[in-house]
Amino acid sequence: MPDADQQAMLAAPSPQVILQAIAHPLRRKILGWLKDAIRYFPQQAYGREFGVCAGQIVLRCGLAQSTVSQHLAVLKRAALIEEQKIGPVHFFTRNEVTLQRFTHQLIDLLTNPLTAKNHPTARLRSIGLEPYDCLAPDSMNVSATQVAKLEGTAKSN
Template sequence: MDHVEIFKALSNKTRLQILNWLKEPELNFPEQKQHAGFDHGVCVGQIQLKAGLTQSTVSEYLSVLQRAGLVKSKRVGQWTYYQRNEEAFEILSQMVRAEI
């Protein structure tokens, strides 16, 4: 994964917030429990509500995070669930320590 693309994905307050919210889905997206549980992550609509931006913007931001490898997604029916890719953060942490 391209380093610049990762850092660009992280260069936005809302996208950093989304990543942070996804650290504790149960806490930050309580409605998701009624909806479908947290097995595959949180659906776009829940994230959009919390972010307070338009649907198109949030969908685009999630794509940016995914292209950078920072989140994983899974389509189930009409919903797309997003969750953090923790391995990517571990690798990024090592990269910042040793490569940059």
């Protein structure tokens, strides 16, 4: 049975999901604003113990509430922010654990692009296949053991 750290890693979004979430400049701005909430949200009436309320983020963005909510939902799905609802008010904070983990994954991927443990080819190599074996004419000769191993690593990654 995996320990708490391993369970957190299994539940963590992939680097690809996070990269898609931060691809939009507004979502990167929101993450920056949440990092320095006192500076960027000085008028918040609720205090900051629960984070920044969604209404303040909407005001700062200057966009429709529905548009900002969609951006917040993308960040939340990528586990880059956390939401806490107190009565009718939604509060948001940065998820520093996910951000730090992603930073380390990105450094690993950029430093060791073909051997990084989160690189898609790493799972193939872990069961004895090379990444381009699937392009070979006899690529259907993958053993049941290799398929089982690959499915097992997909569930554990």
